[in-house]
Amino acid sequence: MQKKHPFSKTTTLAITVLLLFSSLACTLSLFDIDLPSLGGDSSPDQVTVDATPATTPVPSAETQFTVHIPTPLNEGNILVISILDEVTGLPFNAANYPLEMVDAQTYTAALPLPLNAVIKYRYIIAGNNGAQETTSDNLPVRYRFYKVDGIGSVEDAVTAWTGQNFNGATGHIQGLAIDSISGQPIPNLLINVGGVQTLTNSAGEFYIEGVLPGLHRLTAYSLDGSYQPFQQGAQVEAGLVTPVQIFVAPAEMVKVTFIVDLPKNTQQGAPVRLAGNLLQLGNTFGDLNGGFNTIASRMPTLDLMADGRQSITIQLPVGTDLRYKYTLGDGFWNAEHKNSGEHNIRRLIVPESDLIVEDKVETWQTGPSSTIAFDVNVPANTPAGDVVYIQFSPYAWTEPIPMWAMGNNHWVYKLYGPFDVLNNFSYRYCRNAQCGSADDNATRGNATAGRQITTSLAPQDIRDTVKNWVWLEDNNYTLVASPIQARGEEFIAGIEFQSNYTPSWINFTSQAIQNVQGLHANWIVITPTWTFSRTQPLVFNAEPAKDPLWDDTRVMIEESRALDLKTALYPIPNFPVPADDWWIGAPRDFGWWNEWFDRYRQFALHHADIAARYDAQVLILGGDWLAPAMQNGMLVNGQPSGVPADAELRWNAIITDIRAHFDGE
Numbered sequence: 001m002q003k004k005h006p007f008s009k010t011t012t013l014a015i016t017v018l019l020l021f022s023s024l025a026c027t028l029s030l031f032d033i034d035l036p037s038l039g040g041d042s043s044p045d046q047v048t049v050d051a052t053p054a055t056t057p058v059p060s061a062e063t064q065f066t067v068h069i070p071t072p073l074n075e076g077n078i079l080v081i082s083i084l085d086e087v088t089g090l091p092f093n094a095a096n097y098p099l100e101m102v103d104a105q106t107y108t109a110a111l112p113l114p115l116n117a118v119i120k121y122r123y124i125i126a127g128n129n130g131a132q133e134t135t136s137d138n139l140p141v142r143y144r145f146y147k148v149d150g151i152g153s154v155e156d157a158v159t160a161w162t163g164q165n166f167n168g169a170t171g172h173i174q175g176l177a178i179d180s181i182s183g184q185p186i187p188n189l190l191i192n193v194g195g196v197q198t199l200t201n202s203a204g205e206f207y208i209e210g211v212l213p214g215l216h217r218l219t220a221y222s223l224d225g226s227y228q229p230f231q232q233g234a235q236v237e238a239g240l241v242t243p244v245q246i247f248v249a250p251a252e253m254v255k256v257t258f259i260v261d262l263p264k265n266t267q268q269g270a271p272v273r274l275a276g277n278l279l280q281l282g283n284t285f286g287d288l289n290g291g292f293n294t295i296a297s298r299m300p301t302l303d304l305m306a307d308g309r310q311s312i313t314i315q316l317p318v319g320t321d322l323r324y325k326y327t328l329g330d331g332f333w334n335a336e337h338k339n340s341g342e343h344n345i346r347r348l349i350v351p352e353s354d355l356i357v358e359d360k361v362e363t364w365q366t367g368p369s370s371t372i373a374f375d376v377n378v379p380a381n382t383p384a385g386d387v388v389y390i391q392f393s394p395y396a397w398t399e400p401i402p403m404w405a406m407g408n409n410h411w412v413y414k415l416y417g418p419f420d421v422l423n424n425f426s427y428r429y430c431r432n433a434q435c436g437s438a439d440d441n442a443t444r445g446n447a448t449a450g451r452q453i454t455t456s457l458a459p460q461d462i463r464d465t466v467k468n469w470v471w472l473e474d475n476n477y478t479l480v481a482s483p484i485q486a487r488g489e490e491f492i493a494g495i496e497f498q499s500n501y502t503p504s505w506i507n508f509t510s511q512a513i514q515n516v517q518g519l520h521a522n523w524i525v526i527t528p529t530w531t532f533s534r535t536q537p538l539v540f541n542a543e544p545a546k547d548p549l550w551d552d553t554r555v556m557i558e559e560s561r562a563l564d565l566k567t568a569l570y571p572i573p574n575f576p577v578p579a580d581d582w583w584i585g586a587p588r589d590f591g592w593w594n595e596w597f598d599r600y601r602q603f604a605l606h607h608a609d610i611a612a613r614y615d616a617q618v619l620i621l622g623g624d625w626l627a628p629a630m631q632n633g634m635l636v637n638g639q640p641s642g643v644p645a646d647a648e649l650r651w652n653a654i655i656t657d658i659r660a661h662f663d664g665e
Contacts, residue, residue: 058347060112063146064153065099067123070160072104077127079107084120084143085345086277087323087331091291093343096126116349118221118229118321119146122195123158131161133195136170136210137534141195142287145219147229157194157212171236172537173208175244177220179227186248187606188550190221190285193234199542199549201602202609209537213238220248223279223549225317225350227251251317255354259311260302260326262361265371267328267414270404272310273299275331276324279551280314282331284503286545290398294331297402297433297507302326320350326361329401333392334416336361341420367420369455374403374413376429376464381472382409383431385511391435393426393450399504400435419455426450429466433504440466441473494523497556499572501529503545506552510559517563524565525620528553528610530603531574535586540599546574550610557614568618571607579625580636588642596629601654608662618665619658 065081073079078098085093099107113119120143125131133141136159146154160166173193177186177200185204190197193208194216200206213236220230228249236242258274266272275282275294282299302310316322324346328334336344339362348357365371378388388411389400403411428435428443428450436446443450453462487493495516516524529547533539542549548556553569560567575582586592604621611619627633628641631648635641644650 059115061115061148061151062110063113063148063151064108064110065156066102066106066108066153067099067156067158069105069107069123069158070164073125074127074129077125077129080124080126081109081111082122082124084122085323085343086120086143086283086285086293087275087325087345088335088343089290089292089294089332090142090287092332093345096124098126113146113148114347115148115150116319116321117148117347119148120144121146123156125161131163133158134160134162134164134166135196136160136166136168136212137539138165142197143192144195144217145192145221145229145231146217147219147231154217155215157214157216159194159212169213169238170210171213171238172241173206173211173218173234173236173244174241175206175208175218175246177204177206178245178247180247180249182250186227187609188223189227189248190223190544192219192221193217193236198539199544201541202550202606203602205602207539207541207599209534209539211236218244218246220246222248222251222317223283223285223544224551225251225278225320225322228317228319229321251319252352253315254318254350254352255313256316256348256350257311257313257354257356258302258359259305259309259356260359260361261309262326263363266361266364267404270328270414271402272302273327273330274302274312274314274324275299275327275335276322278316278320278322279549281324284545286503286543288399288503288545290393290396292330292332292399295399295504296327296330297504299327299330316350318350318352322348322350324348326359328364328414328416330399332398332418333401334364335418337363337366337418339363341366364416366418367422367455368457369417369419369422370457370459372415372453372455372460372462374415374427374462374464376403376411376466378409378411378429378466379468379472380409382469386431387433389430389433389435391428391430391450393428394422397435397446397450400430400433402433403429422455424452424454426452429464431469432508433502437470439470441468441470442466444470489522492523493521494525494566494568495519495521496525496570497527499527499529499574501546501548501552503552506548506555509556513556513559513563513565516560517565522566523568524560525568525570526553526556526560526616527570527572528607529572529574530606532576532582535582536592538592538595538599540573540603553607553610554614557610557616561615566618567616568620569607569611569616570620571603572623573603573625575625583628583635583641584637590644593642593644597650597654600629601657604654604658605661608658611664612662616664619662621658 080096080098083095084090097109099109102108122141122143123133177189179186187200187202189200191206194211196208196211198206198208216234218232218234228251230246230248234242234244277283282294284293300312302312305311325344326336338344388403390403390413391400392398403413406412429440431438530541531543531546557567608619628635629643633641633643
């Protein structure tokens with residue numbers, strides 16, 4: 001129900017939200033003491049309204065999906081369209097709808113979908129030989145996009161299924177994304193065609209490789225919602241490149257205040273987070289540990305209000321199809337549920353005016369098992385700025401979750417669920433989300449079985465002690481100081497960051513850069529990456545969750561500059577195999593080399609543009625991995641690389657282009 005604020009022009013939306021899990025009473029627990037306060041006693045300026053059940057159903061529009069599959073289904077199998085939940089995680093909480101057969105290789109289904117929704121979906125085979133659709137390079141399709149503007153129809157073609165090798169003809173799309181208002185190129189826009197996706201580079205360019213011939217829907221989606229979703233048709237011909245230019249409209253921003261009433265058994269002082277399908281709400285748009293897609297430490301934390309509820313006010317783009325939930329962990333662990341046991345995913349189409357949204361979480365718990373309280377003391381040499389994380393493994397290690405600080409190297413975490421899918425599971429502790437590296441020494445490395453636990457009908461209190469951390473063992477060394485001659489400002493005393501990347505590390509960027517400054521360094525070298533994900537046709541771009549996105553690199557440069565550190569950008573590629581092996585396995589014919597030089601030029605100019613826009617002083621290009629692409633290049637096995645005879649001219653042309661974009665060193 002919506003009401004006009006009597007003292008403001010702000011629109012107020014009151015929604016009662018359902019949640020899952022019935023809670024068993026806990027008589028005495030380690031958590032009967034309060035956690036330290038984690039938020040201010042703040043409340044929004046707007047006057048609140050009573051939360052009331054929504055009485056008007058969400059408008060929907062019927063969409064007719066028709067899909068063509070490469071081969072007929074085996075007897076007993078069913079073709080399904082799977083509508084996905086990226087907040088909980090793509091493998092979880094999907095809504096699956098069987099399709100009806102039109103002929104042996106064509107199926108259809110009519111679905112009522114929420115108006116203005118952006119649907120993420122893919123096709124799967126259910127039955128005796130279950131399978132998921134794959135791309136032409138035999139990789140699983142993450143999802144396809146569809147924006148529901150009204151009654152409509154969608155026609156798709158499945159390239160192949162898991163377990164099959166695709167050997168058919170494909171075409172390519174080469175495009176440019178432009179801001180429809182400013183006329184400027186749009187970087188970091190997610191482009192999807194037929195389930196194949198990529199990000200636009202700094203020039204707004206995108207390349208989609210290996211698409212089946214035929215008419216496809218091309219969609220453009222802004223990771224943070226700052227541009228309105230875009231979709232249009234694109235005709236692809238076998239062996240040819242389809243040029244595309246799209247004009248995408250920017251979205252205006254409004255203030256949205258979320259106010260939530262929590263269950264009575266919510267641990268007092270525990271941080272409540274807002275998990276959602278946008279980048280700023282923890283979505284990484286990539287595949288993380290355990291099939292997760294969101295990260296707790298990148299989600300905003302709500303503040304405590306005077307009446308005991310929690311609230312947060314954030315800027316959101318008008319028209320965004322926002323999917324969100326409240327959580328004491330991430331999108332899966334300790335996230336809200338409905339009383340019926342379902343995951344609770346809320347939906348809001350952001351309106352054109354400021355808004356108050358009032359929600360109510362009914363329960364954090366599912367299943368018959370009761371809560372588990374983890375209480376751990378960590379070594380005294382744990383750095384003061386470190387955050388202790390807990391990581392769970394119900395079937396594989398999932399994304400680590402920050403624990404709750406009690407002071408004096410004492411950390412706690414209360415697990416509410418979901419216990420409807422758990423019986424026995426493992427857990428372990430680590431520092432700063434770097435599980436597998438900065439581990440509790442007793443459970444070090446990714447191959448560890450971890451500490452074991454079994455769920456119970458009675459509440460459990462688990463007391464642990466981390467005796468020492470990997471990399472922080474209590475070894476005593478004697479250092480002998482040598483006299484160091486003072487150097488002038490022109491002397492470079494720098495720290496180069498490793499190119500390894502996980503999305504959770506960006507939260508520790510500020511602390512890491514402060515530590516660099518504390519070492520009296522005057523330079524910092526940042527090493528963003530792109531990934532070679534395919535050799536033929538060549539695919540080289542930034543991949544979400546594997547490579548830093550545009551904003552990740554921006555934040556690192558800006559925070560370095562804020563501390564008066566001179567900044568160098570040193571972009572580095574990620575390879576699926578060792579670089580030497582990758583070069584040997586590459587086709588390296590004349591056409592492939594043309595493609596390679598074109599992709600490398602885009603890689604270099606993309607980072608030159610970032611360096612120029614955010615005032616990095618130096619751009620570093622090169623490395624041993626480039627040796628086969630140099631004039632008269634050789635492979636590590638002593639064979640010629642086949643690089644074109646005009647390689648030196650090509651490199652000179654790239655350097656000239658870079659100079660036109662970046663005037664630093």
